Amino acid sequence: xDVNFVGxxxxxxxxxxxxxxxxxxxxxxxxxxxxxxxxxxxxxxxxWLIIARIAFWINTISIIAIGVILFYIIxxxxxxxxxxxxxxxxxxxxxxxxxxxxxxQEGSFLLWMFWQSxxxxxxxxxxxxxxxxxxxxxMLCQVFLASMIVGVQIFGFHFGSSPFILLRDAxxxxxxxxxxxxxxxxxxxxxxxxxxxxxxxxxxxxxxxxFASMVVPFAYAAAGLWTKRYKEWITLGLPWALFxxxxxxxxxxxxxxxxxxxxxxxGFWAWDPVENASIIPWFTLIAAVHVMIANxxxxxxxxxxxxxxxxxxxxxxYASYLTRSGILGETSVHAFTDLxxxxxxxxxxxxxxxxxxxxxxxxxxxxxxxxxxxDIYSREFWLFIGxxxxxxxxxxxxxxxxxxxxxAIFGTKIAPPLDPVKHYNRWQSGFAVIIMILTSITxxxxxKKTDPKKFFASTIASLIVAVILTAAVSYxxxxxxxxxxxLITFSSIFCILANIRVLAGAVKGxxxxxxxxxxxxxxxxxxxxxxxxxxxxEVISINNTGYIAVxxxxxxxxxxxxxxxxxxxxxxxxxxxxxxxxxxxxxPNVFYKIKYESIDEESGKAKSSFVLMPFAQNNPKxxxxxxxxxxxxxxxxxxxxxxxxxxxxxxxxxxxxxxxxKTGFEDYEEPATYxxxxxxxxxxxxxxxxxxxVNKNAHLENIPKGEKDVIVGLKIKVIASDKKEYxxxxxxxxxxxxxxxxxxxVNDQGLRFRFSNILPKKDxxxxxxxxxxLPEKKxxxxxxxxxxxxxFFWCGTIIMTIGFFMSIFKRNKEIKRLDQxxx
Amino acid sequence: MKKxxxxxxxxxxxxxxxxxxxxxxxxxxxxxxxxxxxxTELYVVGVLNKQKALxxxxxxxxxxxxxFMYDNDSTECQIVFNGSKPQDIERSEQIVLTGKMDGNVxxxxxxxxxxxxxxxxxxxEVIETNATAFNN
Numbered sequence: 001x002d003v004n005f006v007g008x009x010x011x012x013x014x015x016x017x018x019x020x021x022x023x024x025x026x027x028x029x030x031x032x033x034x035x036x037x038x039x040x041x042x043x044x045x046x047x048w049l050i051i052a053r054i055a056f057w058i059n060t061i062s063i064i065a066i067g068v069i070l071f072y073i074i075x076x077x078x079x080x081x082x083x084x085x086x087x088x089x090x091x092x093x094x095x096x097x098x099x100x101x102x103x104x105q106e107g108s109f110l111l112w113m114f115w116q117s118x119x120x121x122x123x124x125x126x127x128x129x130x131x132x133x134x135x136x137x138x139m140l141c142q143v144f145l146a147s148m149i150v151g152v153q154i155f156g157f158h159f160g161s162s163p164f165i166l167l168r169d170a171x172x173x174x175x176x177x178x179x180x181x182x183x184x185x186x187x188x189x190x191x192x193x194x195x196x197x198x199x200x201x202x203x204x205x206x207x208x209x210x211f212a213s214m215v216v217p218f219a220y221a222a223a224g225l226w227t228k229r230y231k232e233w234i235t236l237g238l239p240w241a242l243f244x245x246x247x248x249x250x251x252x253x254x255x256x257x258x259x260x261x262x263x264x265x266x267g268f269w270a271w272d273p274v275e276n277a278s279i280i281p282w283f284t285l286i287a288a289v290h291v292m293i294a295n296x297x298x299x300x301x302x303x304x305x306x307x308x309x310x311x312x313x314x315x316x317x318y319a320s321y322l323t324r325s326g327i328l329g330e331t332s333v334h335a336f337t338d339l340x341x342x343x344x345x346x347x348x349x350x351x352x353x354x355x356x357x358x359x360x361x362x363x364x365x366x367x368x369x370x371x372x373x374x375d376i377y378s379r380e381f382w383l384f385i386g387x388x389x390x391x392x393x394x395x396x397x398x399x400x401x402x403x404x405x406x407x408a409i410f411g412t413k414i415a416p417p418l419d420p421v422k423h424y425n426r427w428q429s430g431f432a433v434i435i436m437i438l439t440s441i442t443x444x445x446x447x448k449k450t451d452p453k454k455f456f457a458s459t460i461a462s463l464i465v466a467v468i469l470t471a472a473v474s475y476x477x478x479x480x481x482x483x484x485x486x487l488i489t490f491s492s493i494f495c496i497l498a499n500i501r502v503l504a505g506a507v508k509g510x511x512x513x514x515x516x517x518x519x520x521x522x523x524x525x526x527x528x529x530x531x532x533x534x535x536x537x538e539v540i541s542i543n544n545t546g547y548i549a550v551x552x553x554x555x556x557x558x559x560x561x562x563x564x565x566x567x568x569x570x571x572x573x574x575x576x577x578x579x580x581x582x583x584x585x586x587x588p589n590v591f592y593k594i595k596y597e598s599i600d601e602e603s604g605k606a607k608s609s610f611v612l613m614p615f616a617q618n619n620p621k622x623x624x625x626x627x628x629x630x631x632x633x634x635x636x637x638x639x640x641x642x643x644x645x646x647x648x649x650x651x652x653x654x655x656x657x658x659x660x661x662k663t664g665f666e667d668y669e670e671p672a673t674y675x676x677x678x679x680x681x682x683x684x685x686x687x688x689x690x691x692x693x694v695n696k697n698a699h700l701e702n703i704p705k706g707e708k709d710v711i712v713g714l715k716i717k718v719i720a721s722d723k724k725e726y727x728x729x730x731x732x733x734x735x736x737x738x739x740x741x742x743x744x745x746v747n748d749q750g751l752r753f754r755f756s757n758i759l760p761k762k763d764x765x766x767x768x769x770x771x772x773x774l775p776e777k778k779x780x781x782x783x784x785x786x787x788x789x790x791x792f793f794w795c796g797t798i799i800m801t802i803g804f805f806m807s808i809f810k811r812n813k814e815i816k817r818l819d820q821x822x823x
Numbered sequence: 824m825k826k827x828x829x830x831x832x833x834x835x836x837x838x839x840x841x842x843x844x845x846x847x848x849x850x851x852x853x854x855x856x857x858x859x860x861x862x863t864e865l866y867v868v869g870v871l872n873k874q875k876a877l878x879x880x881x882x883x884x885x886x887x888x889x890x891f892m893y894d895n896d897s898t899e900c901q902i903v904f905n906g907s908k909p910q911d912i913e914r915s916e917q918i919v920l921t922g923k924m925d926g927n928v929x930x931x932x933x934x935x936x937x938x939x940x941x942x943x944x945x946x947x948e949v950i951e952t953n954a955t956a957f958n959n
Contacts, residue, residue: 417848
């Protein structure tokens with residue numbers, strides 16, 4: 001059936017689709033050409049290289065073009081395109097239009113491809129004689145990513161999902177048979193309110209830059225094995241590995257800050273499968289970085305360094321399989337939808353895994369190795385052990401997170417641990433202690449060989465200081481009740497001290513290790529902060545309503561986490577007196593003002609006070625009221641507040657009635673009908689009213705009185721409880737034998753009167769009285785959590801990132817030195 | 824044998840032992856009938872009974888939400904959740920509960936929902952801007 005659809009703008013989609021196909025084709029061409037440029041024995045023959053480069057640049061331009069066109073479509077609200085309709089709406093401000101760009105899978109693949117192009121461009125200028133082999137792997141990855149957005153049918157196989165698919169092709173619905181269907185789709189679905197946050201604008205690009213940059217150490221390691229330049233790749237790949245670790249780390253931390261500040265997760269880390277998927281490759285690449293450095297200095301652990309660098313990128317692909325295939329459906333709150341790309345994602349994973357295994361097996365014999373055994377008092381030995389422990393920690397996270405994958409493969413019905421946070425914390429805190437102690441003692445060791453006497457002398461001094469500080473910190477933060485908490489505190493403090501010592505050495509001139517020392521100090525602080533905040537955070541909005549604390553009976557009815565507050569009525573909550581002051585509306589959000597006052601017990605006066613404004617968006621499309629917390633930051637703790645329910649969603653009840661179906665009586669309660677005589681007095685909710693007289697000379701504007709018509713008014717005086725008086729005169733009309741009545745309102749009192757009938761037989765007059773319901777007092781239900789010492793966590797993350805940056809700077813210098821030596 | 828090789832073997836052994844232990848932590852997806860027998864904390868997957876009323880009255884208790892749910896065997900059971908009402912539960916297509924049975928009532932400690940808005944955006948919601956044209 002051919003229908004001429006009205007109002008569609010098909011050109012951008014056609015151009016976009018052209019570039020999608022072009023990006024796939026050029027990625028493939030560039031990959032093949034770089035491959036032949038690498039294997040080509042004739043060094044003078046540059047033909048393959050030239051083709052590869054041209055294809056690479058066309059690929060880059062295509063990717064940018066796809067992005068620009070997609071943005072054009074979203075920004076201009078062209079809802080004939082499924083992507084724009086599904087992820088955006090007209091009400092979104094520009095910065096959220098940017099985030100709706102990568103809300104969907106296609107957009108996030110595009111973001112990944114874009115970063116990979118940027119990294120490819122840097123390598124194009126910097127990689128020199130490594131360009132061909134390194135770019136071979138990067139372009140192979142680009143081929144797979146481009147295939148995800150191709151969106152064509154080949155022999156009935158759905159190949160990729162294009163961002164330019166039309167709404168009427170994506171969805172089967174009867175309205176698409178109408179030529180003017182577009183006029184029936186006035187707006188898009190919009191962006192999930194949880195994603196309407198500035199972190200959503202910067203977190204995904206950072207995270208995807210982190211993921212994308214992990215392909216570079218992979219490409220260097222694989223290229224090193226492939227072209228048999230075994231030793232060199234470690235020096236060249238190290239700054240890239242550090243860059244990937246830094247950016248991915250920053251991306252993960254932004255995610256945790258987003259979760260804490262803007263999502264209603266009630267914390268900064270929940271061991272959600274999606275979070276786990278991002279931290280697994282981060283851990284393995286950190287392990288890789290350490291072994292790479294050990295190898296550079298001692299020649300040991302070449303295989304481990306190469307293996308870890310390779311497997312880290314394979315784990316990035318595995319992570320995107322977990323989050324994009326829909327396999328985590330039953331265990332995670334925020335995995336992507338299944339787009340039918342499973343086969344492609346698995347192929348992507350398998351290809352890179354096979355490359356890893358084949359290269360490692362084929363080149364195993366040729367890998368450089370030292371016959372000499374590591375000395376037990378050497379840094380490289382303990383770096384190696386540390387990397388192994390980190391890898392095992394990763395294996396634990398992978399094993400637990402992959403439960404849905406086993407279920408899919410083996411058809412089992414295993415459910416993940418009931419309390420994931422407890423499950424992961426139990427394992428990971430043990431690993432953390434071991435890793436931190438290893439990080440500490442390696443600082444006292446030298447490469448190749450250390451004098452045991454000197455080692456013990458300096459170690460024991462730091463150890464004693466660490467023990468004293470641990471006692472102090474545990475006492476102040478009240479974390480001394482649990483042995484593992486004490487151990488984490490101790491190992492982190494030990495690590496910080498050991499690295500401060502290194503940093504002190506750096507100030508004296510040994511700048512070489514300053515970056516690593518800063519990164520280690522940051523990580524130590526991060527760990528202490530995370531441990532204290534996660535173990536001692538407490539819900540302070542404890543609600544004892546309906547809870548009777550009888551020993552043995554309190555198992556079922558636990559006191560709840562949510563507190564009910566009525567506007568203007570203060571409630572005591574621990575040390576705070578809290579009041580729901582009121583709210584303000586800034587479409588589409590409602591901000592709830594909650595005042596916290598710390599009360600002095602003796603004088604009863606407020607010592608200090610602050611107002612928090614958590615907000616909520618009542619978004620019926622995305623599932624009702626969605627709260628965004630507000631947090632008061634102190635140096636020693638944070639007070640976090642989240643709205644979990646509010647009266648506002650009840651008040652909007654009548655707003656959905658279409659205008660032409662409104663009767664004008666919705667706002668009133670059921671009326672009361674009275675038969676009255678002049679002089680009667682009747683009560684209403686806020687006072688009384690008197691039937692004063694019948695006005696036979698009443699007249700109505702616009703309605704001329706006919707000869708036989710009757711127009712009668714009924715004068716009523718309303719007297720409110722505050723002595724205010726109102727006069728009102730509803731009118732009864734008989735025109736051409738039909739009776740009508742004209743109601744009159746007393747708006748101040750929420751009253752409406754109808755003079756509805758005259759009953760001559762009874763000698764009575766009939767009136768109907770409508771009252772507006774009493775305005776409901778506004779209320780909210782909220783949850784408040786106190787996070788002590790969380791600033792250690794944020795401080796630590798920033799310091800750690802600075803440390804990575806310093807290391808990249810230093811390792812880049814080493815490459816320059818290597819270049820100078822060669823030239 | 825090198826020291827590092829020995830340690831490698833030890834660590835691999837630890838890793839294997841660890842994975843075995845991890846599965847003592849894992850549980851199974853059950854039904855209400857099984858939950859009644861076991862009386863331990865477990866997962867139940869099912870769908871909301873949309874015919875019956877959801878009860879949440881924050882004025883009397885802000886931490887009491889109850890509703891009825893069918894499990895995968897179509898057994899119906901009343902659920903009591905010690906917390907506020909999850910906002911989009913009416914729209915949920917599937918619910919995963921964590922909790923245990925107490926008498927004939929299932930006490931949930933965690934509710935995970937799958938909602939069409941989050942997981943399946945492909946439901947066209949037509950707004951009648953042009954009611955006459957649409958009714959033709």
